[in-house]
Amino acid sequence: MYANHASSFGRTLVRGFSYAGYQLRRRDRAADIFPTDRASGAVEGPNPYRVVVIGEATAMGYGVLTHELGLACQFARQLASRTGRGSLWSANAMPDNLIRNAPELVAELDGELSAAEIVIVLGGIADTLSLTTCASWRRQLSATLDGILESRPPGALVLVPEIPPLSRAGAIPAVIRRASSHQAHLLNQVTAEVVASRPGCQVVSFPLHLDNQLWRAETRPPAYRAMYAAWAAAILEVALGPTAVSAH
Numbered sequence: 001m002y003a004n005h006a007s008s009f010g011r012t013l014v015r016g017f018s019y020a021g022y023q024l025r026r027r028d029r030a031a032d033i034f035p036t037d038r039a040s041g042a043v044e045g046p047n048p049y050r051v052v053v054i055g056e057a058t059a060m061g062y063g064v065l066t067h068e069l070g071l072a073c074q075f076a077r078q079l080a081s082r083t084g085r086g087s088l089w090s091a092n093a094m095p096d097n098l099i100r101n102a103p104e105l106v107a108e109l110d111g112e113l114s115a116a117e118i119v120i121v122l123g124g125i126a127d128t129l130s131l132t133t134c135a136s137w138r139r140q141l142s143a144t145l146d147g148i149l150e151s152r153p154p155g156a157l158v159l160v161p162e163i164p165p166l167s168r169a170g171a172i173p174a175v176i177r178r179a180s181s182h183q184a185h186l187l188n189q190v191t192a193e194v195v196a197s198r199p200g201c202q203v204v205s206f207p208l209h210l211d212n213q214l215w216r217a218e219t220r221p222p223a224y225r226a227m228y229a230a231w232a233a234a235i236l237e238v239a240l241g242p243t244a245v246s247a248h
Contacts, residue, residue: 032062033063035069036066037066037067037068038067039060040089040091041089042088042089043080045087046085048088049086049117049118050115050116050117051088052089052113052118053071053072053092054094054102054105054119054120054123054144055093055094055120056093056122057097060093061091063227064224064225064228069224070091071091071122071235072090072120073091074229075089075232078233078236079236082240092109094123096126098123098126099124102143102144103140106148107147110151113148116151116156117153118239119148119156120159120235121144121159121160122161124163124184125164127187128183131180131183132183132187137187137191138193141190142194145194145195145198146198149201157201157239158202159201159238160191161203161234162203162204163187164210165181204235204238205234206234207231210230
């Protein structure tokens with residue numbers, strides 16, 4: 001019994017220090033860069049795709065000055081380039097960057113999701129650093145995807161990128177990095193199970209070569225722009241796979 005209590009206490013302690021460090025890093029406004037422009041837009045072309053991105057700061061373009069350089073817009077531009085169709089896109093941030101707030105956001109986006117052809121659910125970094133339990137992640141991700149599936153039109157594709165490994169997050173102490181990276185692995189396993197049980201949903205593996213770029217200094221927007229472009233390309237390959245949405 002003592003061992004169980006000690007293990008639980010240790011986990012709680014790591015969770016507290018981990019998320020505290022994350023929040024302190026986020027509150028260092030001198031280092032933070034976020035877009036201040038509108039989080040939606042259009043890429044010219046006929047019969048435009050409707051792309052909805054739901055997620056945390058990465059979905060909103062952390063590290064770049066405009067949403068034009070963020071993941072949602074870069075995905076929309078690459079999609080238009082590859083298919084010859086236009087794209088209407090939006091990036092929608094989960095409150096506090098946590099999956100527990102995603103189901104409510106999905107409910108608020110019901111009208112937009114009802115016309116979406118591609119939905120990207122991009123989250124997990126904040127949950128990993130706060131050591132959200134696998135049970136909680138499963139419950140909230142399931143509720144999020146079920147809400148999207150209820151709203152989306154037939155044939156729409158829901159993509160869930162994996163959580164990055166966080167193994168090189170230099171602003172976080174090494175012991176926390178190790179715990180968070182392990183937690184990311186566990187949550188990704190849960191994600192694979194949840195997604196596999198829902199039609200029209202697919203997991204997108206995280207491009208491991210981007211691990212370094214995720215944690216470069218926030219004062220280097222070009223690094224983030226390139227990272228979002230590469231991440232968008234990885235997501236696009238899944239979106240345009242053999243069972244994905246039609247390009248015509």
